[in-house]
Amino acid sequence: MTVAAFPALCALPGTGTFVVGSTHSPNGRAMSQIDPDSAIHALSDIARVERRAIEASHFADAASSCFLWAALTTFGYLFHQFDPADGRWAWGVINIAGVVGMAALGFRSRLKRRSGSSLPIDHRPSMVQGAALVFGSVWYLLLTHGGGEYRVSATYFPTIFMFGMIVMGLWIGRFLIITGVVVTFLVLAVFLWSGPWFDYLMALCVGGVLAAAGFWFRRMDTKA
């Protein structure tokens, strides 16, 4: 059995190659051995690519969620602007549509990866948003007994949603934190100073920023 003194290099030019020594078995069939340092390097390379692929899949899911909520919230604020009497119950329908839509997106995502995927399904985003929604709803009902002003509830719940987004940003990426903080400040500014333009400006701030975030995530997903 002989061990060649030179590394076996791959035929394709311009690419990195891990160091491999060539060995010949008694029957003359070429076998190769990889040194431990190259094996460590190869495994760390695999881990890095897997991490990037998982990140890209988070970006794709986040983009879909942002587009969904951008459309729903824009519709909700504009609906209330034109029909304030029915606007309150419309928000109930919109929130239910949002939850159903998120479940559908999650289902679609699982369906795509249902077999043969080693990509872990991350339940943390839905758990964070669920916890924030329950926490926010309990305090809202305790403080207003369900009879709070429209402007208060229409400001309060987006900030709760944004709080969830900020928490998710702690592991998904700082862009979520920035989006959450920016929208929260914009929403508070609209609440304090918008006057009769409240619904229009909320549609622009909440819907507009969520749509912009959705495009950013989509771009990051294709670039990842």
Added chain:
Amino acid sequence: MTGHNEIIHQSIRLRIMAALNIMGADETIVFSKLKGLVEATDGNLGAHLDALERAGYVAIQKLFEGKRPQTRVKATPAGKRAFAEHVAYLREIIDTSLPPK
């Protein structure tokens, strides 16, 4: 010890298989996105995908999205199996190189 897989071990091909391996059996990835993930140029990625396709490790679909051509790639079951075996082989190398406790 399982064998060393010369086709997969090349660094770009190893990255390609790592990216494809985490996806579902029917899930495909667009060429441009894969290029970003493995940090390769168009020509380089195309050449390595050809090598992996010839080995039966990936399946390449060329379709049209509207009027734009699109190349989609997925790992075959044989490719996923070969990748898993190669990763196990790399781990074995590291384990056997460690001094006994």
